[in-house]
Amino acid sequence: xxxxxxxxxxxxxxxxxxxxxxxxxxxxxxxxxxxxxxxxxxxxxxxxxxxxxxxxxxxxxxxxxxxxxxxxxxxxxxxxxxxxxxxxxxxxxxxxxxxxxxxxxxxxxxxxxxxxxxxxxxxxxxxxxxxxxxxxxxxxxxxxxxxxxxxxxxxxxxxxxxxxxxxxxxxxxxxxxxxxxxxxxxxxxxxxxxxxxxxxxxxxxxxxxxxxxxxxxxxxxxxxxxxxxxxxxxxxxxxxxxxxxxxxxxxxxxxxxxxxxxx
Ligand code: ADP
Ligand code: MG
Numbered sequence: 001x002x003x004x005x006x007x008x009x010x011x012x013x014x015x016x017x018x019x020x021x022x023x024x025x026x027x028x029x030x031x032x033x034x035x036x037x038x039x040x041x042x043x044x045x046x047x048x049x050x051x052x053x054x055x056x057x058x059x060x061x062x063x064x065x066x067x068x069x070x071x072x073x074x075x076x077x078x079x080x081x082x083x084x085x086x087x088x089x090x091x092x093x094x095x096x097x098x099x100x101x102x103x104x105x106x107x108x109x110x111x112x113x114x115x116x117x118x119x120x121x122x123x124x125x126x127x128x129x130x131x132x133x134x135x136x137x138x139x140x141x142x143x144x145x146x147x148x149x150x151x152x153x154x155x156x157x158x159x160x161x162x163x164x165x166x167x168x169x170x171x172x173x174x175x176x177x178x179x180x181x182x183x184x185x186x187x188x189x190x191x192x193x194x195x196x197x198x199x200x201x202x203x204x205x206x207x208x209x210x211x212x213x214x215x216x217x218x219x220x221x222x223x224x225x226x227x228x229x230x231x232x233x234x235x236x237x238x239x240x241x242x243x244x245x246x247x248x249x250x251x252x253x254x255x256x257x258x259x260x261x262x263x
Contacts, residue, residue, distance in 0.1 A: 002068075003030045003031065003034045004156055004188040005029075005033075005066070005067055005156060005190070006029075006030050006066045007027050007062075007065050007234065008063055008138045009063040010060045010062070011061050011062040011213075012024040012029070012060050012061050017068060023046045023049045023214055025213040025215050026215070027063070027214070027215070028216075029207065029216065029219070030062075031156075031190060033155075034154070034186045034187070034188055035189075036179070036183070036189045036204050037189070037190050037204065037205045037206075037207060038193055038198075038200075038206045039051075039190060039210070040192075040196060040199050040247070041210060041214070041217070042248060042255075043194065044211075044212075045211035045212075045214045046209060046214025047160075047192040047209060048192065051081070051190065052155075053065055054190065056072040056073065056079070056160060059073060068155060068232075078155040078156055079155075079157075079158060080101075080150065080152060080154030080162055081157050082145055082146060082149045082158070082159045082160070083141075083160045083161075084160060084161040084164050084165050086141045086142055087122050090133050090134060091132075093135075094128050094129055094132070094133065095120070098125075098147040099116045101149065101151055105151070105256065110153070115151060115153075116147065119147040119150055122181070123143040123147055123181075125161065131142065134153045136165050136200075138167075138170065139166055139174055141246065142163070142174055145175070150181070150185075154187070156190070157182060157188050158180070158191070161192055162174075162178070163175060163198065172232060174212075176230055176232055178202075179230060191203065195243055196251070197235065198231070199247070200226065200244055200247070201226075201231035201234040201240075203222055204227050204236075205220065205221050206218075206243075207220075208220075208247065208251075217250060218250055220243070220246070220247070225237055226239055226240055226243070253255065
C-alpha cells in the first residue's frame with residue numbers, strides 16, 4: 001500500500017535561553033494510506049512535537065519527513081489538524097467557523113460551501129449554523145472543528161487529544177463519529193492520546209513513545225477483528241483487554257525504569 005507519512009530518523013531539539021532540550025530522537029516510522037495510527041506515551045514524551053513536525057509547523061533538527069513522497073518543508077497542503085481545544089472564533093457563527101479553513105485558503109466557492117453544509121448535516125449540526133460557539137456543548141464544538149478540518153479535504157488528519165476535554169459519554173460518541181467518518185472517506189489519521197483504551201479502540205496500529213528523549217518503544221498492530229469493529233464495539237471484542245494490558249505493561253515499565261531502556 002502507498003505510504004502517506006514517512007519519517008526517517010527524525011530528531012528534534014528545542015533550543016531556548018536556558019539551553020537545548022532533545023525532545024525526539026531518531027524516530028523512523030511509516031503510516032500507510034488509509035491507516036489509522038495512534039501515538040501514545042507519557043506526558044512530555046514528544047507526541048505533540050511529532051505532530052507539529054508532520055504538519056510542517058516545526059522543522060526537524062535532523063532527519064526527513066515526507067507526506068505522499070513530498071518533503072513537508074516544501075509546503076504540503078494535504079494535512080488537517082484537530083486539537084483538544086476547538087479554537088472556534090467566538091464572534092463568528094458556527095457556519096462561518098466551519099468554512100473558515102476554506103476561506104483562509106481562498107477556496108470558499110459555491111461547491112465548497114455545499115460541501116460544508118453537507119458535512120454539517122452529517123455531523124448533526126444542520127440546524128445550528130446561525131448559532132455561536134458559546135451556545136453549543138463541548139461535543140458539538142468539537143464536531144464543528146471536525147467539519148472545519150474535513151472541509152479543506154485533507155488526505156492526512158492529525159488529531160491531538162481531540163476528545164480529552166469531553167465527558168466520557170460525549171467522548172465515546174465522538175470517537176464513533178470520527179472513526180466512522182474517516183474510515184468511510186479512506187483518510188489517513190494520526191491520533192495522539194494518553195488514553196490506551198481509546199488508542200486500541202480506534203486504531204489499526206498503536207505506537208508507543210518513551211520520554212527523555214522521545215523514542216519509539218513499541219509499534220503494535222491491532223488484531224483484525226478489533227480493527228473491523230467500531231470503537232464502541234471494539235471495547236467488547238475478544239483480544240481487546242489483552243492488548244490493553246500489554247500496552248499498560250509498557251507504560252508501567254517506563255515508570256519503573258525511569259523512561260530509560262537498554263539496547
Ligand atoms: P507531549 O505532547 O507528549 O506531552 P510535547 O511534544 O508537548 O510532549 O513535549 C515534549 C518535550 O519537549 C517536553 O519535555 C516539553 O517540555 C518540551 N517542549 C515542548 N515544547 C517546547 C518548547 N517550545 N521549548 C522547549 N521545550 C519544549
Ligand atoms: Mg501533547
